[in-house]
Amino acid sequence: MTRNLLLSFILLTLSASSALSTDRKTLIDYAKSLKGLKKEQLKTAVHKLSQPVTLDYGSGKGKTWDGFYSADRDKQTNECINRYSEKKFYFTTENTFSAITGMNIEHSFPKSWWGKTENDAYKDLFNLYPSDSEANSAKANYPMGKVFNANIHDGYEKVGTGYAGNQTIRLCEPNDEWKGDFSRSYFYMATTYQNLTWQGTEGLQQLENNTWPTLQQWAYTLYLEWGMNDKVSDIEKARNDAVYAIQHNRNLYIDFPTLAEYVWGDSTEVAFNPETALTTADDDTRYADYNPVSGGGTGGDNPSGEGKSLLTEPFDDITSGDNISTGGSSTAWQGNDNFPVVSAAYQAGGALRLGSSKKSGEITSCPIAADGGTLTVSLDVKGWTTVEGSLVVSVSGCGSKEISYSAKINEPFEHHTVSFDNVSGSVTLTIATSAKRAFIDNVSITTGATTHISHITSSDAENVIYNLSGQRLNTLPASSGLYIINGKKKLIKK
Numbered sequence: 001m002t003r004n005l006l007l008s009f010i011l012l013t014l015s016a017s018s019a020l021s022t023d024r025k026t027l028i029d030y031a032k033s034l035k036g037l038k039k040e041q042l043k044t045a046v047h048k049l050s051q052p053v054t055l056d057y058g059s060g061k062g063k064t065w066d067g068f069y070s071a072d073r074d075k076q077t078n079e080c081i082n083r084y085s086e087k088k089f090y091f092t093t094e095n096t097f098s099a100i101t102g103m104n105i106e107h108s109f110p111k112s113w114w115g116k117t118e119n120d121a122y123k124d125l126f127n128l129y130p131s132d133s134e135a136n137s138a139k140a141n142y143p144m145g146k147v148f149n150a151n152i153h154d155g156y157e158k159v160g161t162g163y164a165g166n167q168t169i170r171l172c173e174p175n176d177e178w179k180g181d182f183s184r185s186y187f188y189m190a191t192t193y194q195n196l197t198w199q200g201t202e203g204l205q206q207l208e209n210n211t212w213p214t215l216q217q218w219a220y221t222l223y224l225e226w227g228m229n230d231k232v233s234d235i236e237k238a239r240n241d242a243v244y245a246i247q248h249n250r251n252l253y254i255d256f257p258t259l260a261e262y263v264w265g266d267s268t269e270v271a272f273n274p275e276t277a278l279t280t281a282d283d284d285t286r287y288a289d290y291n292p293v294s295g296g297g298t299g300g301d302n303p304s305g306e307g308k309s310l311l312t313e314p315f316d317d318i319t320s321g322d323n324i325s326t327g328g329s330s331t332a333w334q335g336n337d338n339f340p341v342v343s344a345a346y347q348a349g350g351a352l353r354l355g356s357s358k359k360s361g362e363i364t365s366c367p368i369a370a371d372g373g374t375l376t377v378s379l380d381v382k383g384w385t386t387v388e389g390s391l392v393v394s395v396s397g398c399g400s401k402e403i404s405y406s407a408k409i410n411e412p413f414e415h416h417t418v419s420f421d422n423v424s425g426s427v428t429l430t431i432a433t434s435a436k437r438a439f440i441d442n443v444s445i446t447t448g449a450t451t452h453i454s455h456i457t458s459s460d461a462e463n464v465i466y467n468l469s470g471q472r473l474n475t476l477p478a479s480s481g482l483y484i485i486n487g488k489k490k491l492i493k494k
Contacts, residue, residue: 022241025282027255031274034252039268043191046259050192052247054123055403059099066097067125068105072241081235083178084135085156106131108182110141110187113203114196115217121193125243126185126251138172143206144182144224145171148350149319163349165218180230183223184253187260190214191253191273213264219414220264225234225415225442232257232280232287255279258285294301305465310368310375311429311445313338315352322349323439324410326385329353339363351380351413351441355433359488360389362432365445372424373447379431380413380441389435395420404432413441423447 034045040279059065073091080089080100089100099105105127111122121127131139138159150160150173160172174182190207194214198207206219213220232254240254253259254278262272266297280287322328329348335341344361346353354361377393387406394400401418429445 004030013293022237022281024279024284027279027281028274031252031256034272034274036271036273038271039263042272043194043212043214043263046252046263047194048325049252050188050249051250052120052124052126054120054247055125057105057118057123059097060098062122064125064128065099065130067128067243067246068130069096070246071125071239072130080130082132083129083174083181084139085132087132087135089130094135100130102133104131104133104136105129106136106139108144108185109193110139110202112200113198113207113341113376114193115199119196121189121196124189124192125247126188126192140170140172141200141202142170142172143202143219144186145169145173145206145219146350147171147173148316148322163218163322163324164205165216165412167205168322168324172203176230179226180228180232181236183226183230184232184236184251186219186223187227187253187263188251190220191263192249215264220260221412224260224265227253227257227260230418233475237280240270249251255281308371308447309444310370310447311338311365311443313421313443314439315350315443318347318350318352320347320349321353323351323353323382323441326409329439335363337366339365351439351444352366353437353439354431355388355435355437357436360433360435361437362430365429367426367428369443369490370423370425370427371447372422374419374421375423375427376417376446377429377443378415378417378446379403379443382407382409382411382413382439384437388437389433391416391438391440392430392432392434393418394430394432395423396430397425398423398427405438409439413439415442 054064078091147158147160147162150158162171261267320331329346331347333345341364391403398420403416405414409415
């Protein structure tokens with residue numbers, strides 16, 4: 001089921017008396033207690049706001065399936081939205097509040113992770129989704145992550161082995177169209193139930209028993225990435241409203257789509273302000289222009305916010321080897337359609353090793369048609385047992401830029417971004433090691449201004465201003481806060 005086929009799913013047809021109107025003013029008022037808070041204090045304040053009044057678990061009037069009927073039903077077709085496979089299921093007048101044959105109540109956070117107590121976490125609709133029963137069984141109790149070696153892959157959901165920090169574990173990877181939805185569910189659960197004692201093999205592979213960060217670094221780093229790549233959809237917004245009407249609490253990571261950056265990401269040292277933060281409210285026109293992946297803004301060189309992706313290479317076709325051991329990347333990689341020219345490149349389990357102990361390595365892309373604007377290259381990188389050099393990123397006819405990094409083989413990848421101005425015509429991208437070995441992953445090339453501030457470069461232009469959501473501003477900001485002005489972070493006080 002694709003989102004285009006489900007755009008008719010608008011749950012705001014719930015009665016006005018029971019559903020919250022998702023205007024910006026209402027969201028600001030709901031989240032006013034978060035103003036001025038950072039990092040762990042911010043997360044704890046969200047925790048206090050998020051406590052639900054849950055339905056009883058199961059089928060029948062006033063129970064979970066009654067909630068699914070409101071939150072997960074396409075109003076036009078009566079289809080029950082299934083995020084776990086391509087199978088279609090339907091509500092009928094006969095089973096309005098009953099379980100649908102072939103479907104289960106799926107816990108995105110399994111109850112075994114907190115000891116199986118049938119508490120609010122067990123009954124919380126933000127943790128529960130209707131699921132194809134076979135897909136639910138395949139998912140088991142595994143954490144959500146990036147699967148490199150899948151033994152179950154139905155073309156929709158993958159189950160197999162992948163990396164959790166420096167461990168290889170069993171994981172379940174959702175379909176791309178739902179990765180952001182599940183990531184925001186995980187942020188919600190790790191916040192709303194940060195007081196629970198996490199346990200069990202699978203639970204402790206991604207969770208820590210503390211109030212911050214609660215999610216392990218490998219987990220929140222990946223979920224931040226998935227959340228950026230998959231914007232909040234109308235379906236997700238409508239479900240948030242429907243669950244609010246039932247439980248009287250909201251998933252604020254949906255309402256404020258950059259909130260997770262203030263808790264775990266690039267803005268943890270910045271005080272959150274719901275009065276100025278980007279929201280998904282119906283009357284917040286900024287979100288239509290917000291493009292976390294391909295670029296965007298509210299003016300300047302890209303007023304429409306229509307940045308364009310030119311190439312994306314996640315190296316998902318690499319199934320051999322690993323990138324966490326010195327003996328795990330010995331099989332040569334011959335390249336693919338995106339990068340047909342390679343030298344000293346090796347398979348590293350969903351990533352790529354460039355270089356060997358004796359020589360540097362490099363890959364060169366296929367021809368890329370640039371439109372004369374800014375070309376932005378982003379990638380993940382880490383080194384060997386020591387950092388043996390740097391990465392050199394080159395665009396033909398536009399010179400080279402160097403990326404320095406500090407992560408080593410047993411540490412998570414670092415994310416870096418470099419930009420080249422006034423790139424036009426057919427060009428190629430080359431990524432090379434300056435000396436010996438480095439691992440790279442998730443290479444992307446976009447045209448347009450980047451919206452996720454992950455790396456700051458200097459600028460010769462005057463009064464080039466971005467907020468921390470990456471949106472370019474036409475004028476000096478009217479509100480206090482931290483901004484990127486001429487390539488440097490500056491605090492503005494009003």
